[in-house]
Amino acid sequence: MTINYLFRPHLSAFFVLTGVLFCLPLAGYLAFFPASLQEGDGFGYLFQRQYLQSLSNSLLLALCTACIAGIFGTLQALFLQRVRVPWRNFFLSSYFVPFLIPPYIHAITWSRGLGEKSLFMQFFSITESRQILYGLLYSKAGVVLILSIWLIPLVTTIVMAGLQSVDVRQEETALCSNSPFTVLRKISLPLITPHILGSCLLAFLFTLNSFDVPDILRVRVISGEIFIQLAAMYDEMGAFFMSIPPLLLALAVAMIIQRNMRERRYFGFPGIQKRILLTEKRYTVSACIFLAMIWLVSVALPVIVFIAAVPNVEIFWRSVSGAFDELFYSTMLSLLCALATVAAAMPYAYLLARRHPLRSVIDFFALIPLAVPTALFSIGLIKAGNFFDLPSLSSTSLFCLTGLVAHFLFVGIKIMQAGIEQIDFQAEEAAMLSGASKTKLMLHIILPQLKTSMITAFFLVFVCCFAELSATLLLVPPGRATIAVKIYNLMHYGADDMVASLCLFIIIMMLFSGLLFKLCYAWMVNDHRSKTVKL
Amino acid sequence: MTIEVKQLSFNHGSQPALVDIDFSLNKSEILVVYGPSGSGKSTLLRLIAGLERPATGEIILSGKTVSSEQIMLPPYNRQCAMIFQQLALWPHMTVNEHLEFVLCPGEKKSGRLKIAEMLRQLELTGKEGCYPAQLSGGEQQRLAIGRALMPSPGFILFDEPLSNLDNLLQEKIIALLHLLKRKKSNTMIYVTHNLAEVMQLADTILVLKEGRQTFCGSKKAFIAKFQSSIQQSVSWYTQSEERDEK
Numbered sequence: 176m177t178i179n180y181l182f183r184p185h186l187s188a189f190f191v192l193t194g195v196l197f198c199l200p201l202a203g204y205l206a207f208f209p210a211s212l213q214e215g216d217g218f219g220y221l222f223q224r225q226y227l228q229s230l231s232n233s234l235l236l237a238l239c240t241a242c243i244a245g246i247f248g249t250l251q252a253l254f255l256q257r258v259r260v261p262w263r264n265f266f267l268s269s270y271f272v273p274f275l276i277p278p279y280i281h282a283i284t285w286s287r288g289l290g291e292k293s294l295f296m297q298f299f300s301i302t303e304s305r306q307i308l309y310g311l312l313y314s315k316a317g318v319v320l321i322l323s324i325w326l327i328p329l330v331t332t333i334v335m336a337g338l339q340s341v342d343v344r345q346e347e348t349a350l351c352s353n354s355p356f357t358v359l360r361k362i363s364l365p366l367i368t369p370h371i372l373g374s375c376l377l378a379f380l381f382t383l384n385s386f387d388v389p390d391i392l393r394v395r396v397i398s399g400e401i402f403i404q405l406a407a408m409y410d411e412m413g414a415f416f417m418s419i420p421p422l423l424l425a426l427a428v429a430m431i432i433q434r435n436m437r438e439r440r441y442f443g444f445p446g447i448q449k450r451i452l453l454t455e456k457r458y459t460v461s462a463c464i465f466l467a468m469i470w471l472v473s474v475a476l477p478v479i480v481f482i483a484a485v486p487n488v489e490i491f492w493r494s495v496s497g498a499f500d501e502l503f504y505s506t507m508l509s510l511l512c513a514l515a516t517v518a519a520a521m522p523y524a525y526l527l528a529r530r531h532p533l534r535s536v537i538d539f540f541a542l543i544p545l546a547v548p549t550a551l552f553s554i555g556l557i558k559a560g561n562f563f564d565l566p567s568l569s570s571t572s573l574f575c576l577t578g579l580v581a582h583f584l585f586v587g588i589k590i591m592q593a594g595i596e597q598i599d600f601q602a603e604e605a606a607m608l609s610g611a612s613k614t615k616l617m618l619h620i621i622l623p624q625l626k627t628s629m630i631t632a633f634f635l636v637f638v639c640c641f642a643e644l645s646a647t648l649l650l651v652p653p654g655r656a657t658i659a660v661k662i663y664n665l666m667h668y669g670a671d672d673m674v675a676s677l678c679l680f681i682i683i684m685m686l687f688s689g690l691l692f693k694l695c696y697a698w699m700v701n702d703h704r705s706k707t708v709k710l
Numbered sequence: 711m712t713i714e715v716k717q718l719s720f721n722h723g724s725q726p727a728l729v730d731i732d733f734s735l736n737k738s739e740i741l742v743v744y745g746p747s748g749s750g751k752s753t754l755l756r757l758i759a760g761l762e763r764p765a766t767g768e769i770i771l772s773g774k775t776v777s778s779e780q781i782m783l784p785p786y787n788r789q790c791a792m793i794f795q796q797l798a799l800w801p802h803m804t805v806n807e808h809l810e811f812v813l814c815p816g817e818k819k820s821g822r823l824k825i826a827e828m829l830r831q832l833e834l835t836g837k838e839g840c841y842p843a844q845l846s847g848g849e850q851q852r853l854a855i856g857r858a859l860m861p862s863p864g865f866i867l868f869d870e871p872l873s874n875l876d877n878l879l880q881e882k883i884i885a886l887l888h889l890l891k892r893k894k895s896n897t898m899i900y901v902t903h904n905l906a907e908v909m910q911l912a913d914t915i916l917v918l919k920e921g922r923q924t925f926c927g928s929k930k931a932f933i934a935k936f937q938s939s940i941q942q943s944v945s946w947y948t949q950s951e952e953r954d955e956k
Contacts, residue, residue: 347794
């Protein structure tokens with residue numbers, strides 16, 4: 176399969192244009208380098224004790240989270256795809272919910288759940304036990320726990336895509352001579368190893384970039400150090416030098432991810448074929464307990480904790496209406512960002528799906544903005560704005576929007592790529608041979624078959640943008656604030672009731688948007704099926 | 711090593727995929743299941759292998775009920791091996807690992823000689839360390855057959871194994887199957903929609919159409935019943951050949 180030649184010049188032009196735009200933050204960041212060198216010995220920052228401590232904390236957290244999210248996410252994927260589970264459809268529909276809830280809300284949930292006045296703590300009459308539990312949460316272990324809960328769905332999604340791509344016959348042939356468990360261990364798992372590794376490395380990057388959860392749980396990490404250096408101490412040179420190691424690490428990890436995943440899919444779309452391998456009762460029971468526990472800890476717990484924390488409905492509505500501007504701004508920004516990302520991702524996804532000769536380069540460059548820590552990415556964007564003397568642009572939401580689109584472009588590209596790969600290339604060729612113009616081909620052949628991928632990409636990017644804190648803290652124009660920033664500020668002022676109300680509202684909002692997405696998705700799939708003639 | 715299928719039915723969701731299939735097969739016989747695409751041929755193989763549970767009916771292998779509404783023996787306890795059209799080789803395993811993996815647990819230690827013998831028979835000696843991607847099409851096909859034969863199965867199920875091969879390779883594989891039948895006395899079920907393969911391989915022929923059994927009997931009876939349609943297809947083939955030559 177080769178790229179449709181009719182699209183080549185247009186796509187190349189688009190690639191150059193947007194590539195320049197999305198590499199702007201990195202360019203701005205690197206342009207700052209010579210100036211920083213002239214100012215003095217910036218490398219001294221890298222050997223400060225506090226910095227080294229934060230760096231080792233970040234690495235440890237990222238490693239542990241990647242491992243734990245990797246193990247639990249893979250198990251969840253195997254249980255959902257290969258074990259006979261009652262309520263499988265329910266678990267399949269809801270396993271992604273923890274990712275919809277922003278990580279800072281998970282952190283607040285746990286800090287409240289294990290707080291002095293919490294219901295859970297009432298069981299522990301001895302103060303020492305409370306102190307131990309409290310100490311455990313406000314430590315690296317707590318950060319790992321919360322980020323793992325948040326990232327498990329991401330790992331599950333990628334591993335499930337791997338399981339869906341395994342040829343069912345490869346497992347069935349092995350089943351004729353070996354037990355299902357051996358088949359799972361020796362055939363299925365080795366075949367999806369790249370997906371497991373890729374998802375763990377992505378979890379590593381997400382944790383390395385995370386700034387909100389460690390900050391709430393008072394653990395010093397590298398992204399926090401960079402942020403403080405820039406936003407609190409106004410030391411640009413310090414921020415620049417401090418961000419060199421995470422930048423190099425992120426680039427290295429991005430390269431490994433790209434080499435490891437190659438042409439493999441990050442997202443799979445639900446197939447018709449059933450591939451249940453393990454039907455024995457012990458596997459069913461284990462799977463049920465595991466899935467129910469994950470669901471309870473990551474979905475039910477936040478809802479229960481915040482319902483218990485909101486004193487009454489009046490305070491809830493007062494808090495929500497008080498933060499209406501921020502809620503509206505966040506929602507609009509996220510919606511626009513999702514829309515722009517889908518539009519920008521489409522040509523990239525097309526190039527990748529249709530095996531463009533430069534696909535490895537495109538893949539790598541698209542991953543860089545996601546891999547690079549958001550604080551560093553934001554600094555780069557600000558620097559680029561200053562470099563090109565665009566103060567009018569940097570004081571608008573367009574600046575923030577550009578940053579978010581570039582940051583989450585990779586998510587959009589990978590979902591759309593999976594969708595385009597499902598479209599028969601010969602259908603496009605047939606349309607071209609029958610005289611269809613490029614516009615007609617796009618509007619009548621490609622887009623109608625890409626609806627489900629587009630809505631999935633739109634929804635996921637919306638969720639990611641809504642949850643993003645560190646980039647918005649730096650990039651949102653003066654006089655504006657996102658709901659994440661508002662909650663963050665309220666938390667520091669000690670307005671617990673308002674924080675609980677807003678967190679509950681966001682959870683409800685995210686659950687509702689998830690439900691809406693699910694309904695739209697189901698409607699589109701049914702609509703597509705009803706229109707598709709069975710050959 | 712006999713196969714008996716009684717009143718076998720299977721549904722894909724609410725849609726019947728197989729209805730009331732009935733046949734029996736003696737030891738060392740080859741049953742060819744013939745029918746157009748979507749007639750339920752592969753589903754029948756999957757039911758016999760134990761990869762699907764029948765809605766009604768029974769499958770009896772060597773006198774033992776392995777599938778019924780109440781009983782469902784797992785695939786690895788049925789002494790069946792399966793060869794698919796797409797071969798389904800494991801890309802992460804070498805030739806040697808493929809053959810090792812399918813050995814019975816008790817044979818793992820004494821399996822080296824058996825593997826060496828199998829490699830010799832399949833003309834794959836020297837390719838033990840190769841991955842499937844490093845083998846030619848014919849070698850891959852032979853590896854798939856070797857993998858199926860390695861655990862000494864009583865029954866071998868073929869799901870259109872020759873569809874993707876060129877004529878020369880097809881002939882070689884068919885010769886190999888005849889050899890197997892003579893030497894190993896395996897009972898085989900062979901699924902195809904190619905009439906030539908039916909004629910070359912079958913002892914007994916089962917014809918399926920839209921999930922229903924329309925014929926089951928010997929090659930002679932098959933020719934007698936479908937003579938006109940066979941002649942039609944043969945004459946169409948001859949005419950088209952002549953046209954091409956002109």
